[in-house]
Amino acid sequence: MLNQNVVTLGNLSFSNDSSLILIGGLNVIESEAIALETAEEFVTVCRNLDIPCVFKASFDKANRSSVQSFRGIGMDAGLEVLATIKSKHNVPILTDVHLPEQVERVASVADILQLPAFLARQTDLIEALASTKSIVNIKKPQFLSPMQVVHIMNKFLEFGNDRLLICERGTQFGYDNLVVDMLGFGVIKKTCGNAPVIFDVTHSLQVREQGQEASGGRRSQVLELARAGVATGLAGLFVETHPDPNNARCDGASALPLELLEPFLTQIFELDELVKNFSALKIE
Secondary structure (H helix, E strand, O other): OOOOOOEEEOOEEEOOOOOOEEEEEEEEOOOHHHHHHHHHHHHHHHHHOOOOEEEEEEOOOOOOOOOOOOOOOOHHHHHHHHHHHHHHHOOOEEEEOOOHHHHHHHHOOOOEEEEOHHHOOOHHHHHHHHHOOOEEEEEOOOOOOHHHHHHHHHHHHHOOOOOEEEEEOOEEOOOOEEEOOHHHHHHHHHHOOOOOEEEEOOHHHEEOOOOOOOOEEOHHHHHHHHHHHHOOOOOEEEEEEEOOHHHOOOOHHHOEEHHHHHHHHHHHHHHHHHHHOOOOOOOO
16 A cells, blocks of 8 residues: 655645646647747746646557557657756646656656556556656546556566556547546545545547547536636646647647646636635545
8 A cells, every 4th residue: 555645846735735736738749849948837827826736748658549640759858848948848748658668768768757637557567667756647547446446556666666646547438438436536535545636637538530530629618627626636637738729739639728737727726726625534
């Protein structure tokens, strides 16, 4: 069982009982220009609102339905862009890793390594991620119940890494649809020793028309879904944005328009403060 329900990164403390931390940025790096534009606005908004943040962007989206789908600019170019953002803005970086042989190189730039949902049972990858002693954001697979996440967590513990975040990103509901079980957040906390729970609200909006190669999304509902999740008391919110979602090369249908980031965060963090200041009420 996890013995660390507070995970620290510099002056950031991930805890279900502390103020919410924002993990956000881009789904995938499409170009250096778009990444730098997004990072500039993201960091500026967060600092204006006094919101602790981590910048996220993927250099490769290896899990694509079609070889024609855009994957990213690759590891070498992508890590250069992320290193530039980290240095320029003095902001922590999160990115995902798909292969064990990528881990050491990525860990030299990223402060938080992400285990993708569809790879969350890959023991060799988990062992490689654990060996870095870095913080790892475990994406809960769409096909797993909240009760099953503890087994992924236990693999990391057995490999000697307890710096773990558990990220909900929706659960498969029938064919080509995702739902978020609001009771599941509490189940994850209970079964995983109150490990910090993150809510990936944008990926949870995905929905796919049958037969289509790429996922669609329900971007118009991002605020209501984020409100519902944050009201359960979480350590962090994971939000992907884009300057022009309708022309994004990956998951634009689920991305929050970058121009709406400030009013969106204003509402969400007011709600988090309200919830975290309620008196404890034990109901058995």
